[in-house]
Amino acid sequence: MRKPYPVAVAGDGPYIIDKEGKRYLDAASGAGVSSLGYSDAAVSAAIARQAKELAYVYNAYFTTEPAEQLAQALVEMTPKGLDWVFFGSGGSESMDGALKMALQFHIDNGQPSRRTFISRRQSYHGCALGGLAVSGNVIRRMLFEDVLMQVEFVSPCYAYREMESQETADQYVARLAQELEDTILRLGPHTVAAFIAEPVVGATNGAVPALPGYFKAIKAVLDRYGILFIADEILTGSGRTGTYLSIEQDEVTPDLVTLAKGLGAGYQPISAILVSDRVFNVIADRRGYFIHGHTYNASATPCAAALAVITQIRERDLLARVQQQGMKLRGALQDRLSQHPHVGDIRGRGLLIGLELVRERESKQTFDAQAMVWAQVQQQAMARGLICYPMGGTADGMNGDHILLAPPFIIDDVHIAEIVDTLAVSIDAAVANAAA
Numbered sequence: 001m002r003k004p005y006p007v008a009v010a011g012d013g014p015y016i017i018d019k020e021g022k023r024y025l026d027a028a029s030g031a032g033v034s035s036l037g038y039s040d041a042a043v044s045a046a047i048a049r050q051a052k053e054l055a056y057v058y059n060a061y062f063t064t065e066p067a068e069q070l071a072q073a074l075v076e077m078t079p080k081g082l083d084w085v086f087f088g089s090g091g092s093e094s095m096d097g098a099l100k101m102a103l104q105f106h107i108d109n110g111q112p113s114r115r116t117f118i119s120r121r122q123s124y125h126g127c128a129l130g131g132l133a134v135s136g137n138v139i140r141r142m143l144f145e146d147v148l149m150q151v152e153f154v155s156p157c158y159a160y161r162e163m164e165s166q167e168t169a170d171q172y173v174a175r176l177a178q179e180l181e182d183t184i185l186r187l188g189p190h191t192v193a194a195f196i197a198e199p200v201v202g203a204t205n206g207a208v209p210a211l212p213g214y215f216k217a218i219k220a221v222l223d224r225y226g227i228l229f230i231a232d233e234i235l236t237g238s239g240r241t242g243t244y245l246s247i248e249q250d251e252v253t254p255d256l257v258t259l260a261k262g263l264g265a266g267y268q269p270i271s272a273i274l275v276s277d278r279v280f281n282v283i284a285d286r287r288g289y290f291i292h293g294h295t296y297n298a299s300a301t302p303c304a305a306a307l308a309v310i311t312q313i314r315e316r317d318l319l320a321r322v323q324q325q326g327m328k329l330r331g332a333l334q335d336r337l338s339q340h341p342h343v344g345d346i347r348g349r350g351l352l353i354g355l356e357l358v359r360e361r362e363s364k365q366t367f368d369a370q371a372m373v374w375a376q377v378q379q380q381a382m383a384r385g386l387i388c389y390p391m392g393g394t395a396d397g398m399n400g401d402h403i404l405l406a407p408p409f410i411i412d413d414v415h416i417a418e419i420v421d422t423l424a425v426s427i428d429a430a431v432a433n434a435a436a
């Protein structure tokens, strides 16, 4: 509330241009949103066409061709078994919808005692009360803690800080699966509705993918006790990690998946819940409707925009491009910063990459939280015309700093070089300021 903002007036590929004519290379796609950059002509044309023909109909009375075609495209692009789609307008909205769908599923399935959710520390699932309640993010919960529904939290898969030095990766994964199972048994399996996780932890932890085998082990525990798995792919989905869903790379199929951000790629606000046959069939057979709905569900213009986005991803083979440019960006960051005294870890998947900053590499000691090094990096980068997405609280919710990078899928090699150069200089300037 207390600072002025530059006025953005135009977009040009991965750049945003402000009123003064300054160009910003957006290495964060806003907040992991603008995967096609800011000037995709095909998407804007599709929006204009739809707005002219029929901008909106109420989904309780009608469906539309863009909504049906988009649902079909999503079913084709995602693993077998995720065959149904419920559209909304934003990430938090889809998360609250998925939580309610899990609760209704269990009631309609004859198990009404399943009312508890299990989530993970250091996670973010939305700012509405449902999504916030299942978020481990300490700072975002802080003022609202007393009114949030009771949720159980287990450890994230955060090898950089939480894997013991004498532990192998397999042992660490087994320990986390055991922790989940112990939690379920303590609560009583008949009381647990669903487990919620981001396949790659985004804003709270700075692009932390799970270790190989983690989600398989977790899913096996959940299946043993009839508990649903909700994958929050609001940030990681829609191609951001090089497959349409990130969880495909973990080789499990969730019961519900939430999508938002890259689905409309910033051209329109739209989100989706991908629903498995298992969940859909129970609700459809027993009750016939989901007791939940928003005025703008499956709105025609956002669906037309998202259909144009997914068409671009398919026709231009952008998933392969994400894999290729993601590897190049990560490689360039490694070359430049892997020995930097204040970069403790470089990690991620596809074009979702995180750098964890530390005061001291060896001990992994964090900077003083008061110094807000993450905010300094953001300021220094902005001043130099680079947008990144830094955040604090990385290590334990209060301490630690990371920088999240999630550039548009269309970035070229020159953009990669620009990101790495500007970021390196900005980190040095931020650390120097913090030390001063």
Ligand SMILES: Cc1ncc(COP(=O)(O)O)c(C=O)c1O
Binding pocket: 031, 090, 091, 092, 093, 095, 124, 125, 126, 127, 131, 198, 202, 203, 232, 233, 234, 235, 260, 261
């Ligand atoms: C993983 C995840 N879940 C949920 C949300 C909330 O989405 P929205 O901001 O669109 O409400 C976000 C947004 O940052 C997110 O990254």
